Amino acid sequence: MLGQAIADGILTGAIIALGAIGVSFGLQILRFANFAHSELVTWGAYLALVFVTFAGPGTPTGPLSFGWQLIAAMVFAGVLTGVLAWVVDILVFRRLRNSDAHPLSMVFAAFGVALVMRHVVVLIWGHGSYFYTRELQIALEVLPGIRMLPDQIFILGLTFVVVAAMHLYLTYSRTGMAMRAMAESPSLARVCGVQVESVVRWTWFISGGLAAMAGVFLGLTPQLHPEMGFNLLLALFAAAILGGAGSLIGAVVGGLLVGLAENLSVLFISPGYKTAMPFLVLLLVLFFRPQGLFGEKEGSR
Amino acid sequence: MSMGLVSYGVFFLSVVLILGIVALGLNLQWGYTGLFNAGIAGFYAIGAYTHSIITTPPRADLIANMGLPWVVGIAGAMAVTALAAWIIGLATIRLRGDYLAISTFGIAVTIQLVTLNFEALTGGSQGFTGIPRPLYGMFGSPFAFNLFYFALLLAVVALVYWGLERILRSPWGRVLKAVREDETAAIALGKSAISFRLQSFVIGSTLMGLAGALYVSFIGFVSPFDFLPIVTFQIWAMVIVGGSGNNKGALLGALTVWLIWASSGVAITKLVPPAHAAQGGAIQVILIGLMLVLALLFRPRGLIGEETMVSRHADER
Amino acid sequence: MKTTLGVAAALATIALMGPAPASAQQVSCPVKIGGILPLTGSMAPITKKIAESAQLALEHINQGGGIKGCPVELVLRDDQGQPTVGVDAAKYLVEVERVPAITGTISSGVTGPIISSVTGPSKIVQISCCSTASAFTLDGRSGGYFFRTLPTSKTQAFATASEITRRGLKKTAIIYVNTDFGVDMTKFVKLALPKLGGEIVAEVPYNDNQSSYRAEVTKALAAKPESLLLIGFPKDAVTIVREWLSLGGPQQIALNNSMRVMDFVNGVGPRFLNESFGMDNAQVAGPTVDAFNQAFEAKYKTDSKGPGVHTQYDALMVLGLAMNIAKDLTGPSIKDAVRQVHAAGGAQVGTGPEEFKKAISLIKDGKPIKYFGATGPIEFDANGDVTGPALVWKIKDGEIVTDRVISIEEMQALFKKVE
Known part of the structure; x- marks a missing residue:
């Protein structure tokens, strides 16, 4: 049972990690807690649904429950969600950033944006559930006592590849370096000639794309509904802060820790307390490292 | 004015006053100290449940009921909430703004889960019935009791308001604001920022606990349902709408937001045919969200805005 | 301050008189x-x-x-x-x-x-x-x-327990929603099932609106049950049942009344629900x-x-x-x-x-x-509750059909047996 819980935890954690990367960038590069990020997850899932509705999920390929169409849908949704994130920035957040509003105005505005985005989904698609595919897979015993679905193994693999690629991109590309410079010190980055607006645009685009990916994976296990992203919101924040804002690796490790904490906790205490687990881990970490596991200690604010 | 309207008005305003106390507590934390407390529902819940446990007579299925007088319940609720806030504050007060928000939010979620799962103490999901109301037996009609309770609440709010205004205008209050505006400078002047922030956090949370106790002894029933995160959101809306950093604003915000909140459902049900109630609901929330965003873009200071003066002598300069 | 006192005094006077009772003689x-x-x-x-x-x-x-x-x-x-x-x-x-x-x-x-x-x-x-x-x-x-x-949940809970044992399912795991409804139902099933010859091997509460319930399902499966009793609401239940089946859980699944909707059946996929059955209160056939x-x-x-x-x-x-x-x-x-x-x-x-x-x-x-x-x-008992017959439903050819009806008499006999 322990092995199974660990496997489940890693899977949950991988999906959380994809969403948490965007939250983490938001906290450090854009300098605010973007409560609307979870809605990008939902929108990503529903945009992929639009594609799937026209193209179909594809015939099951090998052991997987879907075909290439779903992958195409994910790319489609990733790009559109990235653009959506950027458009929201232009409409709301950039205006606030450029006015001398209190930094927390951004947080409240994000709250409002989240309400609007979530309920537009309700208005368009209704409250009911949707599915990409009606297939139901039976888990394979990958290790003694550990069962996983082929889809889940695929999700884990793809997440790993994408995160690794992102890490390389951020480390070696010009945009990546500019983003890291912004994360460390916005004013210094500006002085050094970093194009702030361009970095902001890329940050939104990447966050949105990864959120959409998390959304599609979430929808694959197994359903889409308007609150799917919102229900994940706190786990995303816990993971991002746990890892340390602005750190890609931190967000991934944070996501895995949150996933593991949820899944392992039920072995010891009532599952009724499961939703509190990410926070308890978070509090514990923050108590000893107020900047998170991989976060840089901040200077005076 | 019809009798019924008066009776309803008294009841409605009683709820506003209770929520107003919570808003005053948050205003102290946020408006005057800059603490982003997103765990309001948690402190409200601690006060509510502590009061329920202290005042409800012992019952076979619950382990801790005491059946003590109302006043003991209020005092106990404030004491327990203060203690909890102090412990939580010690652990979290040093965190940067948004981290503090997530941490306190998480604590509120945890507290709500405890009220849901610790059935022997709290009655669990069934809720806690039969919470005694103060002097209820002395009143012949529910209206008379409500009127008495309303007067009681008015007195409590007046006391809280007066007390807050006093301490905020004292040297303590000025340091608090200094800490909010420029922590480094305040520290340089030899003030321990952490300890001031902690004090403000504890006092504000205690007020939330007090409001929780006043709420349950007004309604007579409590369940984990009363402490969902939406409560936190409502109180924040009150402080933002009223204008943070202004106690009158917090009370006015409580009235305005609660009025809109309670009546927006009526408006939707009147305007939208029942067959489209679900869509009507979605539009209602979209409008709330839009209002919030537009208010922040075009009217960032709230209805009243922050009082510009810190001390009574400031404008005499 | 004076006006406040005045208003208070006026209100107090009204309070002493009390609101006029909803006068009854003339409708x-x-x-x-x-x-x-x-x-x-x-x-x-x-x-x-x-x-x-x-x-x-x-x-x-x-x-x-x-x-x-x-x-x-x-x-x-x-x-x-x-x-x-x-x-x-x-x-x-x-x-x-x-x-x-x-x-x-x-x-x-x-x-x-x-x-x-x-x-x-x-x-x-x-x-x-x-x-x-x-x-x-x-x-x-x-x-x-x-x-x-x-x-009340009691009727449905007792009927469920009796149907589970009637089908010869000995070891049952319960996964229930952590609300007054789920907690009540579970309490009554726990009371009835052992007396009717069944056994509860795991009791796992779940909180609604989560993206995954693998942890809860894994915990329930660890007790090696022969059947699952799922008490909850359709949206989360779809996730739970799908995860239960993919992790190798038995198809003998007992469901509560909320799941008697096509959204649930189609969400899981009817072909996976051939062995499952559900309860519902009353709603018996009749003119x-x-x-x-x-x-x-x-x-x-x-x-x-x-x-x-x-x-x-x-x-x-x-x-x-x-x-x-x-x-x-x-x-x-x-x-x-x-x-x-x-x-x-x-x-x-x-x-x-x-x-x-x-x-x-x-x-x-x-x-x-x-x-x-x-x-x-519709007959209310001393507490203001109704008791009624129950029915067992199942899924056949993608449709929800009534399997059998448990009459009031049978229910009363069941109540006697358990209590």
């Missing part, structure tokens, strides 16, 4: 009935049909002659699924609209404070279609003014039930399946009948009259406007009536 038209339902918020999707059902009942009452010769108006308010909003709505209905009776609401967390702070103290009859928390009706905590038309179903389908062009649809109709019809029986439209009179709606030896009356008309003329002649509603016979 003023139209007669108002209050309704409280979560029309917006997370419950809104379920509420839609329930609200429609209430409108249908209102129509039938009016077509059948109204209340004491007056047309009836349903003043419906939204509780948004929030206790404070619901209490405010109730207070408004009672004080400003002066309704003598209320129907509502769905969540027990909202119904509870309404009973304790509004309808209880003001002696207003309240009939809920959907709130299950057993605490409301125990020990007369509502002063006898609260009724509900859905059978009065069929009449309701037909009327509902004719009016709204959709089937009448779904939680609360039948019980909401009955809640309002019971109020309509009771308010005709009551000597005046005050809370205490209506409360007593509710208990005469299904009188022993009364003439049988059913659903629909014609039947309501028949009932009114019987009442006018001073004859007792016996109401059979959209959920079968």
